[in-house]
Amino acid sequence: MTPSSPARQALPQDLPALAVLGALHDPASRRSAPLRMLAQAAAALATVVLLYGRVPTLAVLAWIALAAAAQVYAWRVDRALAAADTRRLSPPEARHPVAAALAAGIAWALPLAGFGSFVDGQTQVKLWAVLTMLTTVSAILPAAVPIATLVFSCVAGGSAAAFFLISGHWDTAAIALLSLLALVFATVDSTRRRIAAGRAEAAMAEKDEVVSLLLREFEEGEADWLWQVDPARRVRSVSPRFAFALGRQAAQAEGQPLVQLIAGSAWDTGVFPPSLRELAERLKRREHFSNLLVRVEIGGQTRWWELSGTPRIDEQGLFQGFRGVGSDVTEARENSDKIAWLARYDTLTGLPNRLMLTETLASALDHAAKWRTRCALLMIDLDRFKAVNETLGHHVGDQLLARVSERLKAEMSEDALCGRLGGDEFAVVLRDAAGPDAVERVARRVIERLSEPYEVDGHTLFVGVSVGSAVGPRDGATAEKIMRNADLALYRSKDVGGNVHCTYEPVLHAHADERRKLEAALRRALGRGEMRMAYQPVVDAGTEGVVGFEALLRWDSADHGSVSPAKFIPLAEDTRLIVPIGEWVLREACREATNWPAHVRIAVNVSGEQLHDGNFASTVANALTSTGLPPHRLEIEVTESVFLRDDAPARAALDQVIALGCGVALDDFGTGYSSLGYLRRMRFSTIKIDRSFVQGAAAGNRESLAIIRAIVAMADSLGMSTTAEGAETEKEVEIIRQLGCRKIQGYLFGRPMTGRDAQVLFRERALPSGQSAA
Template sequence: MYQVLYCLTDQHDWRLVALGGAVCLLASAAAISLFQRARAASGGARVSWIALDAVVAGCGIWATHFIAMQAYGPGAGGAYNIPVTVLSLIFAIAVTFVGLSISVSATRTIPVALGGAVVGGGVAAMHYTGMMALEIPARIGWATDTVAVSIVLGIVFGSLALVVAGRRDGVANALGATVLLTVAIVSHHFTAMGAVELTPDPSIVISGLSIPPASLSVLTASAAVAIIAIALAAAVLDRRAKGELGRQQVVLDTALENMSQGLCMFDADGKIMLFNERYAAMLRRTDIALTGRLLVDVLREEQAKGQWQGDADEFFARLVIDAREGRTTSQVVNRLGRSIRVVNQPMQGGGWVATFEDITEWLEAQAKISHMARHDALTGLPNRVLFHEQLEQGLRRTGSGDQLAVLCLDLDHFKDINDSLGHPIGDALLKEVGRRLKATVGESDTVARLGGDEFAVVQIGRSEEAAARCLAGRLVEVISAPYEIDDHQIVIGVSIGISLSPQDGSNADELLKNADLALYRAKADGRGTYRFFETGMDARAQARRLLEMDLRAALQRDEFQPYYQPIRDVASGRVVVFEALLRWNHPQRGLIAPINFIPLAEETGLIVQLGEFVLRSACTDAATWPDDVDVAVNLSPVQFRNPNLIASVTAALTVSGLPARRLELEITESVLLQNSEATLTTLHELRAMGVRISLDDFGTGYSSLSYLRSFPFDKIKIDRSFVSELATREDSMAIIRAVTGLGRSLGIVTTAEGVENDAQLELLRREGCTQAQGYLFSKPRPASDVALMLERPRLRASA
């Protein structure tokens, strides 16, 4: 120890010693910074950083040695052998590279320390090789103990330096490691210099390959400058890299913590490397240590708490195998009542990334969308799509002895309820009908709403058509029972068509079509009943379709013609009005009566065009008649709902030049069943124009008297059903007497329809009926016969 202190105090220039220490400190700082940068890199980039670090550290050790040697003054001149001096630099870089490679690649403390020891050994190798380059006229000896101490100091402090640097990439660790590496180099050098024993020998000659100290000073200074430049460049690059990495880390951390998905990264052994808070919260693992732990250990811990079911080892082994074989797996697991989709994506180099997405709400939304696509939004019943699927399933399930029935239901006059009471009441009624249907059918039966007021039922049984007949009867009874909806008592009927499998069809489409045909027959037979499909129904349906096609074509071919039937004043016997009645002159079928095509025209909406045609033609024809003869035109409920009705009447009067007072518009009570306020508004507008309004088929409805009170009709027409039984039934006579008396008291003209004989006419005259119409006077005739009907008092049908 005394020899070392003596060497430092008496044999060194402290100015150069300080310079050497500064160079050593700077080189050590650059070396530690590069070491930490190399640990953060991988592959070829890591090798490049290790090589640069080895060059900086080796040159720093070498420069420190030779600057310190310039400070050494043993009292004799000398020089340095060039090859050995260069060899010492090579030793410093090479051995340092080996030590750094060991430490950079290691994750445990012992290998890192071993690499630091190799770096310390490199300091010793460089120092003693550099001492071998010294040529002076003296023999150099060594104190063995001191040499050993110097080597140990280099190794110990070198190990500590890299261990501290490898723990964490922080300022404190970098500073501590820099000081320790500086101490390793300086303590080794000066301890080793204290071990030098010089014995003067003038016989020793300096070789020709030596370099004088002055030249070496320049070389050492140049090396020091180069080291400083390299160190500064490395520090700048490292700072920039760290800054960029820091920014990327902030972005990555922000992205991870703001992900809607949970994320966890595992290494090849299944150890948790990285996770975000969403992952921990989603899997309820916030109270469990996760980082650095094997997933299987976490699962075992949860399994012990009853939070995870299954075989943890088997599950973990399957994940590791899938990752090693590069398979991406996906599954949906249930975790504490939540549905979580887990996707395991293998990583290059081993390990995998697992993402966890809570899809509970998404699954619920998908289920809701699927339900909405296959169910009726109003009633919650299956819609047409689902009904068709369930019907096909029912057909596949039924055996040879099973009977499947399809019932198509349609509410009678539902549109009238909708129009008179409003859509909210109509919707409430449909919901109640759906509830009653579901409560009436069997557990294995299916009820669906096909659209509007149309429902359907699939029934499966073994009792032939008896079960379907029984169910249809119950449905008619249940649906026809009164409803109480928003203080309204509603009574509505239902018509049902039934088809049976296999006799009426073996597939869903055929059964539905035939049940619909049977439904149409039930409506035609008076509604409020049910009918089974019969083979002839299809032929009738085809005939109806052909008639509809002919009806549409007839409008284009002008096959329609207005006929007129006279209405006579009972007292005077003269014709006062002609009622316009439409006839269809079919090119093959001949003259078709209105009863055969008007209902079809109303169903298809063609009645609007036909009505406008009759109105225009009647006004045009009436304009040529005597001024005291009027014309009456019927308006159907469909035509009355047309918003262009007022415009059509106005146009017909304007084009024809017929005064409005000569036009009578006849409506039935079904028109008044519609929206009463809008209906009355339209009637008052027509009345304000001067057009007269007549109530047709009076006495057949249930609220005729209330209609007379709500609107001042100009005429009421007594239905032919009362007139035909006038002479045989006293109640018919009483009704006519009451109606004619009501007309006189209200100042309303009364017209009796269907007068066919003189006895009926005489009774009507006696009861004070104002006008009469019927075959007693004339059947409907074309416009060319109007003059004849005006001249002759009676043109009987037989004529």
């Protein structure tokens, strides 16, 4: 049975008297069984000698048979329990040794209690002496269970005390009773000691086995080894694992200085790593050390060892060297270094990440505050990168970011650190920005270098650069404040068109706060009923009759007054509030259009965020259904910018809208990418010509005239209508008519108006009966 078996785990911890007297098997009974049988035989012989001639022979022979039968029964019980260890016996098992002891006790009670009246007083005392000897031996030589010894002693010894008491020998009865009590206490105590000793022996055996197992596992391990050095710090008793770690044979390493074996080339140069010097100092000072990380050189390769050592002192107090354990933790160290690198560097570009930039900026601020100098942070954002990433794919976008990081890193001086904050945002920390134009020089150099064309995967790419900067500690005493203020300056740079550098000014906080408040007000605008619709008429170029309206959104904020669409529409797109606002605009425009003549269309501008929402077609269908407006009277206006992202969702949404029977107009054509591929892939109902071309044509600009003619000719050949925007004078209208545009929109025919004013306009500019404006 192993040391960890349930039998040993069931040993009692405090060995109370009840446990000793209970059914706890004593393994010592197996060793004492022959001696108990020998004592029984000797006692039987002495009893026969004492009874022979004084008691009838037949009675003596009957007693001998009874005693022998009890002894055989006890022997068989001992054999049955021979396989049991120190454990609790089951009730059936415990009953057998008790029954055997009871039988033996009754058999040995007969010589004195049964035959005592046939012999004289001297023989009676001799029989009691034999009986006392036998009970004493039974207490010394334990039975299978302790309670069996007590049963035998109480029955046999108690019968003697009872005999003397009945016979009137009060003194002898008292002595017999006292002897019996002493024997009981002695039995309990000796049994407790034996079981406790057995338990301690088992525990020691278990510990020895566990230690042996651990040592065996340690010696057979692949990474750990034992090492030992003498007082001169030379290795001794080199184990195979230690020799393998040293890259030598055990005989080659034996007797060599430990530091020399692991120093490598540093032993010749005398330039030791700090960790190796610390190990040498610990060995020299005879100090205990634990888990000491040491850089070693084995076979020309740098490794990392983790060593623990303890000085050895003999009985006379003399130093005998060191003994310890070691392990090669090179892989763990490299993994730790890699994790530390990943925590502070960007995996795509290899540049420091936000964490390291923040730590560097904080250090630069501390240095600037201490020496009364200046540091700076430049926040850099790539303009038009989003279009590259979405039109050419993330693979090309990642390559472009890598090229940008290479150029940015090449522009850094010793006092500058560049890094990537995430996405297409980078940053530069200037540790020394004391010069009057130090920040401006770096910003200008970065803009010029990063704006140069890139050749990536067969594509020539152009991106602009917006830069915002903040100077510390003037613009902030902490890294967080400097980064926030530089970010505000970056937003300012992008707002003015990009490709410029803006420095932080306190007024930017007011702009940011205004934007935050404007966003909060915009979120409540629909619920407060602050949104309203305006409608600008679109007329037929020939008859000047109203054929449609463009729906325009207006916001009259209770907190901010009348807010320009150029201000709140981009904010709504950035916050995706444009989706619920766009739904409201569609419903309201369709509802108002039901009040107009059946030939008049309503055009609603739609953002790219709405088309990428996934539910846009359902929104259009719900607006038409709830208001009862026929689908052919609704026209959705989009710009080319909606196709700069992944255009598949936008095209799918517009195809669904066309399937409903609605028209789709391409707004501001000629001012964006002017890709003819859009016209091939999408069935636009109308192409709207930007007002800049109309004004140029009226001024006699040949390029504007040519562009308008080309657009009109192309639209006619594709079966599309054309609308000229921005007509404000009679001359512009005349040019538009001459160039062949079918519809005109501009202040000359009406400014944006309310729905009620639009109905008045119908009475003033009604179309002739039966004339179509298509």
